[in-house]
Amino acid sequence: xxxxxxxxxxxxxxxxxxxxxxxxxxxxxxxxxxxxxxxxxxxxxxxxxxxxxxxxxxxxxxxxxxxxxxxxxxxxxxxxx
Amino acid sequence: xxxxxxxxxxxxxxxxxxxxxxxxxxxxxxxxxxxxxxxxxxxxxxxxxxxxxxxxxxxxxxxxxxxxxxxxxxxxxxxxxxxxxxxxxxxxxxxxxxxxxxxxxxxxxxxxxxxxxxxxxxxxxxxxxxxxxxxxxxxxxxxxxxxxxxxxxxxxxxxxxxxxxxxxxx
Numbered sequence: 066x067x068x069x070x071x072x073x074x075x076x077x078x079x080x081x082x083x084x085x086x087x088x089x090x091x092x093x094x095x096x097x098x099x100x101x102x103x104x105x106x107x108x109x110x111x112x113x114x115x116x117x118x119x120x121x122x123x124x125x126x127x128x129x130x131x132x133x134x135x136x137x138x139x140x141x142x143x144x145x146x
Numbered sequence: 147x148x149x150x151x152x153x154x155x156x157x158x159x160x161x162x163x164x165x166x167x168x169x170x171x172x173x174x175x176x177x178x179x180x181x182x183x184x185x186x187x188x189x190x191x192x193x194x195x196x197x198x199x200x201x202x203x204x205x206x207x208x209x210x211x212x213x214x215x216x217x218x219x220x221x222x223x224x225x226x227x228x229x230x231x232x233x234x235x236x237x238x239x240x241x242x243x244x245x246x247x248x249x250x251x252x253x254x255x256x257x258x259x260x261x262x263x264x265x266x267x268x269x270x271x272x273x274x275x276x277x278x279x280x281x282x283x284x285x286x287x288x289x290x291x292x293x294x295x296x297x298x299x300x301x302x303x304x305x306x307x308x309x310x311x312x313x314x315x316x
Contacts, residue, residue, distance in 0.1 A: 079166045086173045093180040097187075104187050105245070106283045107304030112184075112191035119184035126177040133170045 075136050082129045082136075089129075093122045199289075199301040205229055206295050207237065213257055217242070220288055220299040226250065227288050229297070232271055233257060237297055239288035240274050246281040260285065 100115035156164055204218040210231040218239075220227050226242040228251065240260065242250050249264035259277060260269040267279030274285035289301035 076166070079170070083166060083170050083173065086170060086177070090173055090177050090180070093177055097180050097183045100184055100187050102282065104191060105304075107286075109191035109194065112188040116181075116184040116188040119181045123174075123177045123181040126174050130170050130174045133167055137164075137167050 075139065078136050079133050082133050086126045086129050089122050089126050093119055093126075096122070199299075201291070202299045203296055204239070204290075204299050205297045207231075207292065207297055208295050210237075215253055218299070221302060227299070228252075228260075229288075229290075230260075230271055234272070236272075237290055237292065238271065238274075239290055239299065240269070240285040241288070241302070244281055245276075245283040245285060246279070251285065 096115055096119055100111055100119075103111040103115075199221050202218075202220055204220065204227075205216045210216055210229065212231055212235065213233055214231050216229045218227050218229060219225055220239075227239055228242045229237065229239040230253065231237055240251070244251050244262035244264065244267055246262065246265060246267055249262050251260045251262045251267075251269065253259075253271070254261040254268060258271055260271055260274070261267070262269075262279065262281065265280050267281040268277040269275065269281070269285050270277055274287050276282075276284060283304075287303040288299050289303055291298045291300045
């Protein structure tokens, strides 16, 4: 049984990372709408935790993007066969 | 270096990487936009918490018959509100913007409810809570202060329970 090609493995890793970013983004969208709804209803106390969690989600998305870049760079730098 | 190399700098084998990287960049930028939105709400909450409302004379009680209404603007000239003299002989006032999509609310035909004619949302005339339809929140209540025959608006209660409900008997 042959090993998967490096390019294919890299693409799988990137696809996985992008899927995770997409999931985090959906959570962030929900968080923004829920926080806005609470703000308009006069519940100002939820704005702080909402912003904090949104910052954590953005940091996680950014870290995953850096991972994509690293995998991408490794794929591009690989010597041609 | 050949000209075509500059124009087509990405090799076919790496094209998939680039497409995914650009899509990932788009997602992360969108994520940053969501964070900015949440931060904007935080900033607005911080400044709104200390909001002070002015006193404003909105009507004379004797001018509004039982079941009657009067339109006014509070706290600013761009904030339409509606004052009711209910059948239970109370004066209550609410923002006239529906909490669904900001259509102007009006008294319902039965005189017991407030209606948003755009999407048939109904609110209680007694406390502004949602009775029916798509509005997600109660109508913001204008806090009234009656001095003799004069009705003064003194604040806005968004329905968070921050201020106790005030009753203004006729």
